Amino acid sequence: MELLKTENLKKHYEIKEGILGKSHTLRALDGVSITVEKNRVFAIVGESGSGKSTLARVVLRLTKPTGGRVFFKGKEVFSLKGEDLKAFRRAVQVVFQDPFASLNPRMSIFSTLSEPFKVHGLSSGRRLRDDVAQLLESVGLKAEHMDRYPHQFSGGQRQRICIARALALSPELIVADEPLSSLDVSIQAQILNLLTELKEKRELSYLFISHDLNVVHYFADRVAVMYAGKVVEEAGAEELFQRPLHPYTELLLDAVPKMRLSAGTQQRGHKRVTESVYPEDKPGSKGCSFLPRCPKQKGICATEEPLLKEHGDRKVACHLY
């Protein structure tokens, strides 16, 4: 079942140089269409600056898009009002990358975790403390932790608190914007297990944003690769990792450090990752935005922008296919 859908989503930022300087446009999102199915993990991968986090913020209705639409369960998200909007807020929650910035340093854990209940009038008084205690236990923390403050917790524990906050409203979709990136590797595994467990128990769906391909391979059902504000390839996770089509996807997969590969392959992989090109660097250009870094370019790539086309069960935006 289709849970979340974006249609040709665009977010452009006007960047002015000085007061009188020329302005140019940064295309953080440039026509992104994705569909997140119920009880599935839809992952977005791509390097920093590719528009992943902007997509998360637009989908959460925290930033208005310049163009395009977002649908949640068939309803247009940006035209929701009143009760419908409250229902959307309950159904879609977020976990951010930095657990140190995600918790209000001046609010106790109880205050932070009771806020969703209070805002939606779901619980109060003594029952509120029980609900918060239950929430803490569901993410592997102790109920007696609730009167502490964020600075008394480690990064991993804080991320658990952030997950608990997201779970408070019993959401259907969690947008996780690099939830593991700022944690130690051993903690990453714990949090990933927690997310997996919660997915099974609570029938959650995830829009999972990451640049860690190993994690995505393990966790995701379907993967979209973003480059310069566009989806360049989308496929089932297994297919994508077995047989990447887009040259950029290949490049990303090659860049993943793999313990078992021989030293030679690893070196080659590292060498192939070239300087990233931000979308703002190509004002008005016609061709493929990946062209400057593409090892497989042809003549047409410089003149015509490749569109995202169906290719069996997957989609790819490249003139090679």
Add this chain to the structure above:
Amino acid sequence: MAGEFLAQFGKNRLAVIGGILVLILFVVAISAPFVAPYEPDYIDRYHILEPPSRLHPLGTDDLGRDVLSRILYGAGVSLSVGFVAVGLSTLIGIIFGAIAGYYGGIVDRIIMRFVDVMLSIPTFFLILTVIAFVGPSIWNIMIIIGVTSWMGVARLVRAEFLSLKSREFVLAARAIGASDWRIIFRHMLPNSLAPVIVSAVLGVASAVLIESSLSFLGLGVQPPRPSWGNILTAGKANIEIAWWLSVFPGLCILITVLSYNLLGEGLRDALDPRLRERR
């Protein structure tokens, strides 16, 4: 967090001295009716313009009033003008700064241009002009100082709000569906108060100074009510024959302003982690 703050603050000796002086001033101001040897407007006809003596520790003025008693009563006037004026200016500054920083866009631009206009008017002359219209009284002075000195706070709060607006915990609160009101008062304001407190403490010093200046010019607290500024006025007329009339209230103003500034700067250093690293 509080412990760390106290440790940082304690390291700064001058700030601690400032804090202690501020406390002493408070005690003095509150206990003036009990410790002052005379009523502030009691006239001792036989001791006019007398230098400090046993009977009058800081001397008497041209009407034979005890300078020590007048200074003690004047402390309460100066400090209450300082506090009420700063309270008012901080409140106005927080409201404008919060609205500008949170809503941004055209609202922000209008408010900040208004701040620029206010800052471009020489405050003291504005106050003089307004006092000339509404008449001098202690309440008018408090209100006028308050409504002409909120711009710094507004800028501080706006800057804090701009950076807090994109912080993850604020975004998470929005994703929960919290109202603007709740986000401003529960999440953003408590996290932007540190610089506001510092500027309020420093603001008390400048409000005390403005009040003294106004009273000195005869546009502030009106005699016979004592205020450090109007004791100085009496001192000015007799400066050649009665130094004590000018020196003691002057010293009081100096010490008060200095101790608030020391305290304020100590607080700023202890509260601002960026400054802390540089030390």
